[in-house]
Amino acid sequence: MEKKRIVSGMRPTGKLHLGHIHGALNNWKALQEDYQCFYFIADWHALTSEYEHPEIIKQSTEDIIIDWISIGLDPEKSVFFVQSSIKEHAELFLIFSMFTPLPWLERNPTYKEQLQELTKRDIYTYGFLGYPVLQAADILMYKANGVPVGQDQSPHVELTREIARRFNHLYSDIFPVPEVLLTPEAKILGIDRRKMSKGYNNAIFLSDTEVTVNKKVSEMITDPQRARKSDPGRPSFCNVFTFHELYSKKDNVQEIKEGCLSASIGCVECKRLMAESLNKALEPLREKRQEIQSKTGLIDDIINEGNKRAGEIAKNTLKEVREVVKI
Ligand code: TRP
Ligand code: SF4
16 A cells, blocks of 8 residues: 655754754654655745845755754655745645635734744735645645644644645545644753744754753753752753753663752753763764765755655646646
């Protein structure tokens, strides 16, 4: 039987950090074993918020593909492509926009939230309102059965489902209605205990060197109630401990927990141990990154190959769409 199909994308607005691994990429990696996966760079989507500073988009496109491969996404198993290279996305977006009712877009909670939050940019634009319609085109183009996304994106995928149903009802039943495959939120926070984000300047990047990781870890905020080393700490309120749970050996995690609770280990030592575990986990990524970067043209080749495979499917879908829309 044909494998079921997965589509997901990332906006190229900077290199990836640990939040992306735990909030998306580990899941993407697991999925590529059982599904036919299409992972793409949503550069047109990035333009909705970065239209004043589009330089970041191209650079991040390459950075992100390198990040993907370094954690074990495999271009032999999955198709990596760039949205703007497949012009059919724009055509499908246009057709969908003809029958997508405005209120569906205006009441989208993610849209309303972002209008309030992204105050530094003017995103009161036609393109930004239509963001989920473009996303629907990305997903339905490949007739995806599932879309792995975080909670914040689930209203968008719900809209994709509505758009698929409306298209099927108006014209012809050609689109499967895709499932939302919800990825749990990453438990780890940034080094300042806020959500890890490039914009907050609190992220540990996949591409950080050992020295940088050590420095960032040493700056991490721990249990805010533990003022002195002689005070017992509360691992369950400490972000450093969350990192230990993810990156240190089980026995050591237990020891650290007890040490923290009984004040026999200090935060400086605890962080040093954590940085060691984290660096150990990042080492294979660093090696892979070096290997990729030593092969000139490799990323371009991977993108070209992925674009070709995605492009063939997109061409077929549009042919079918034009037929049933009678245009
Ligand atoms: N909106 C998604 C995000 O910001 C990116 C995206 C664009 C996407 N098109 C998609 C995700 C299609 C899944 C499927 O994370
Ligand atoms: Fe956090 Fe470790 Fe300090 Fe405990 S000892 S508060 S777990 S950094």
